[in-house]
Structures are given as structure tokens and as C-alpha cells.
Amino acid sequence: EEVEAQLMEVYASFSIASAVMTPAMMEEALMYPKQGVSLTVGSKNIMSVDVPVFDFETENGAGAEGNVFPYGFANTSGELDTAIEKLSEIFPKMLELAAMEKEAGMLSDEIEKTRRRVNALEYVMIPETEKNIRYITMKLDENERGNTTRLMKVKDMVLQDAHHYQPKIREQNIRQLTR
Numbered sequence: 001e002e003v004e005a006q007l008m009e010v011y012a013s014f015s016i017a018s019a020v021m022t023p024a025m026m027e028e029a030l031m032y033p034k035q036g037v038s039l040t041v042g043s044k045n046i047m048s049v050d051v052p053v054f055d056f057e058t059e060n061g062a063g064a065e066g067n068v069f070p071y072g073f074a075n076t077s078g079e080l081d082t083a084i085e086k087l088s089e090i091f092p093k094m095l096e097l098a099a100m101e102k103e104a105g106m107l108s109d110e111i112e113k114t115r116r117r118v119n120a121l122e123y124v125m126i127p128e129t130e131k132n133i134r135y136i137t138m139k140l141d142e143n144e145r146g147n148t149t150r151l152m153k154v155k156d157m158v159l160q161d162a163h164h165y166q167p168k169i170r171e172q173n174i175r176q177l178t179r
Helices: 002-020 023-030 078-178
Strands: 035-046 049-060
Touching (some): 035 078
């Protein structure tokens, strides 16, 4: 809001200056800038997202003598001076705002990706895994019941065989003892 308010003042000053000056004079006054800006872009990590960090340095041209005006004062409007001065003052804030906007955009993109992953886990992967767990548990229980039934049948068969052969074994043992 602060930058926007200051930009409105700059635009108002430029509008007044362009009303007072001819377009050719305005173009000629702003044609050769006295200052340049060297911008370095770094990055910082916020929640595993690399966001840009902008640093800038103002470079004065030849004969700049510390002022930001690329023209002489004789043929220009005072409003143009005000607009350029205010613009040079809000430039660092605009750069900071651009970095914040880019950072917010990148973080919102990452949040959106994370939200999609969470939804995929919550609504697809977890229910599918729970269904697979139920199926595997059911199959293991069924196999366990089958094994128990088989063991019971084998036990019954062994007991039947034992009862069937037990009298014969006793007779054989008695015969051997009597000899």
C-alpha cells in the first residue's frame, strides 16, 4: 500500500510534467540516464523452497555528481524533477516488493503441490492400502482356518489309527513277553 501510494504520486507528477512539456522534450530529457543499477540475485531457502533475494547497487555515470537527473533543469518541468526524485526513492521498496511477491508466488506453488500430495495420500493411497490390508488379513485368516481344520482331521485320523491298532499291538507285546 505504501509503494502504491508513492507510485500514484510519481504517476501524478509524470502526468503533470507530460502535460507541461512536449513529448519530444520529455523523450529527450529521459533518453540518456545518468545512473544505472547493478542487480545481483541470490537465493535463500524457506521451507525447502529456494526463493530469490535481490541486492542492487546504483552506479553513477560520467559526470553524475550525485544527482539522479539525466537532464539540465532549463528545459524541463519541476514536476519531472519531483517524479524522478520520488521514483529513485521508491525503487528499493519496489525491488523488495518484487522479491516478496516472487517469494509468495513460489511458496504458494509449493503449498499447492504439497496439498495435492496430501490429497493423493488421504483419498487414494491410504484407502487403497487399508483395502489391501483387509484383503491380506482375510486371506491369512482363511488360510489359518484351513490349516486348523486340516490339523484337526489329521489328529482324528491318527487317533482312529491308534485305537484301531492298539489292541493288535497289545497282543503282540503279550506274545513276546510270554515267549
